[in-house]
Amino acid sequence: MPDASDLHQPQSSDGMDRRAFAKASSLVMAGGLIAGYGTMAYIAGRFLYSSTPRKLAWMFVAEAAKLHVGDTVEFRTPAGQTVTITRRGQEGTAADFLGLSSTCPHLGCQVHWEAQNNRFFCPCHNGAFDPAGKATAGPPAAAGQSLQQYPLKIENGLVFIEAPTELLG
């Protein structure tokens, strides 16, 4: 009848005892599990992250000659953003125009123009912006944020805007 402790004695016939083998194989097993489930987690993350590339395109807005200094047109991009385009100069270049996003840089609500206060106002958290898009009050002013400007260009007397083309559902 062998002593119970004999069962746990190292068997060093081939250079590696049982304990070391059990330890090494456990480590390999744990490593395999982590690698396996880690890969699964990565795949799940990529699956959820759904990265559709943002497609941009130049789009026609208005004839430059028909907009006088101070005039404003509203442009809706295919992706659903409203852009307020105002003529501010008479040089005949793209620099005459300012294309301001109506999406508040704070938390993404839509700002609207308040003529009586000469400002854009965001009803969500009381953000306010001057006609050039610079924040003057509320959380966007505290963070020094401005309304996003869209790139504009003039070709053959026509004003174009560069904006995302992806559609909202």
Next chain:
Amino acid sequence: MTQFARWFRERVPIQGHVLREMTNEPVPNHLKHWWFCLGGTPAYLFVVQIVTGILLAVYYEPSPSTAYESVRYVTEQVPFGWFIRSVHKWAATLMIATVILHQMRVYFTGGYRRPRELNWMIGMFLLLCTLVVGFTGYSLVYEQLSYWGATVGANIAANVPVVGAIGKRLLLGGEAYNEKTLPRFFILHAAVLPVTMILLLSVHILLIRLHGVTELQFKADRDEKSKFFNFFPDHLYTEIIMGLVLMILLSALATILPVGLGPRADPLTTPEVIKPEWFFYVTFRWLKLFSGTAAVLSMGFIVFVMFVWPFIDSAISKYTRFAEASVWIGIVAVFAIVGLTIWEAAVEH
């Protein structure tokens, strides 16, 4: 024993008296006070939410083009649809209210103190889950409030340093609210969060059973000989009465104040006056007071302090003379929360 009883006993090998002993925990006398049932109330309402939620999910279609119409169909066409939806909405409101009251009761009676710190933290997770379930719930209706609430919520997530942008993308399924967004909110609302809450609730209740309910004594109870009464049948009857009262209350609220339907979501126009549900008035006002990142970081810090409060509290009573500071801090916190909520409710902007 009949043949069937023998057959059954062989397949389910548990004796009646063992089962009774397992479930029949002695309940401390103070649980006869109604405000100690506040923990069981949200649990009961949670079951109501699961049942009514499954019923609503039968008709709900989570896509921007169909969501609003499907909710309208439930509300106006399906027999008793208005009732099921109203019960779901009112049970949610009461659930959030009772979770907050339960937490306040635990806080002010010091029920989170050693050795129950971990259960307080599990309770905090449950509170956050309840709030997020509420948020994702009203986002599903695809009203104006749903749309702008979801947009604001996702952008709050984006303000979290380092992981924020990824979090927002995972939540919305894109840079901004799009056709992939609603299914994500639906899965969170109807599967991920409820399952998480069932697991957390199980551990929450298991820990209560392992520790036993905190024993408290009130002056009026001092003369009573027995400090405990039986769970079965005494406390069970209390719970059944509570369940009946809640069902009557929910039916009455759903009938007298049925849930309506706001204007359909319009991604081009944020309404002139926009408010979240009442339980987010505090955070909404907070967001108006500070810049995005500052508001998000300070809110995160406050939630963190709430999580580890049992340890802060024990450090305060260990190293300072103010052993009962938690009561005063709690009173200030309650006044601040109520004050910010009333402020937000009272003004348009």
